[in-house]
Amino acid sequence: xxxxxxxxxxxxxxxxxxxxxxxxxxxxxxxxxxxxxxxxxxxxxxxxxxxxxxxxxxxxxxxxxxxxxxxxxxxxxxxxxxxxxxxxxxxxxxxxxxxxxxxxxxxxxxxxxxxxxxxxxxxxxxxxxxxxxxxxxxxxxxxxxxxxxxxxxxxxxxxxxxxxxxxxxxxxxxxxxxxxxxxxxxxxxxxxxxxxxxxxxxxxxxxxxxxxxxxxxxxxxxxxxxxxxxxxxxxxxxxxxxxxxx
Numbered sequence: 001x002x003x004x005x006x007x008x009x010x011x012x013x014x015x016x017x018x019x020x021x022x023x024x025x026x027x028x029x030x031x032x033x034x035x036x037x038x039x040x041x042x043x044x045x046x047x048x049x050x051x052x053x054x055x056x057x058x059x060x061x062x063x064x065x066x067x068x069x070x071x072x073x074x075x076x077x078x079x080x081x082x083x084x085x086x087x088x089x090x091x092x093x094x095x096x097x098x099x100x101x102x103x104x105x106x107x108x109x110x111x112x113x114x115x116x117x118x119x120x121x122x123x124x125x126x127x128x129x130x131x132x133x134x135x136x137x138x139x140x141x142x143x144x145x146x147x148x149x150x151x152x153x154x155x156x157x158x159x160x161x162x163x164x165x166x167x168x169x170x171x172x173x174x175x176x177x178x179x180x181x182x183x184x185x186x187x188x189x190x191x192x193x194x195x196x197x198x199x200x201x202x203x204x205x206x207x208x209x210x211x212x213x214x215x216x217x218x219x220x221x222x223x224x225x226x227x228x229x230x231x232x233x234x235x236x237x238x239x240x241x242x243x244x245x246x
Contacts (some may be wrong), residue, residue, distance in 0.1 A: 052069040147184035
């Protein structure tokens, strides 16, 4: 695998390439704003009881530091923090205490001098909601503030519900890495009547997890029939990053 870096439309991209396939993308605005992994000294401003967190001043930016057990800071105190989640238009940047090094997710990828020109069309399509999976199956990815909801549509009379769901799941897990989907993710799989089909789908999802370097947790079906999972947060989704600079 190789690591390529490029800047497209004001967004700095790091891409993992395996042969001719795009495996994963990480994106950040090319404007110097605070980002995941940035370490700095910040000044304590105040404690917010509602958020159970301290508000800090890092340069001209307010940063949230969640309260930990027995942690006590006073206004004006200087602390070392590392950005854990960048700011969005409706949320402050979130930090952790101390200088934390975030390990690379693909440590064996070799840096390349090539840019991403040959993947430009693919990257543009990754900002669209609808994804064709083949065989008459498609998914629609709806990113909201609280969760990402993924719907599965099929015009595939020759495929069973399990076959459709397995195909869609494979595409979904690939796009989780390409789009940096994270946090709460809800999938509206096609309904399966047989319990053994649900067990088979769960086994397929567990196998897909092994290809993701980020921790993924499967919680199963909710009472409404949606499948619930979470993926650890790091940075922001590709769509969110491009929206920040538009």
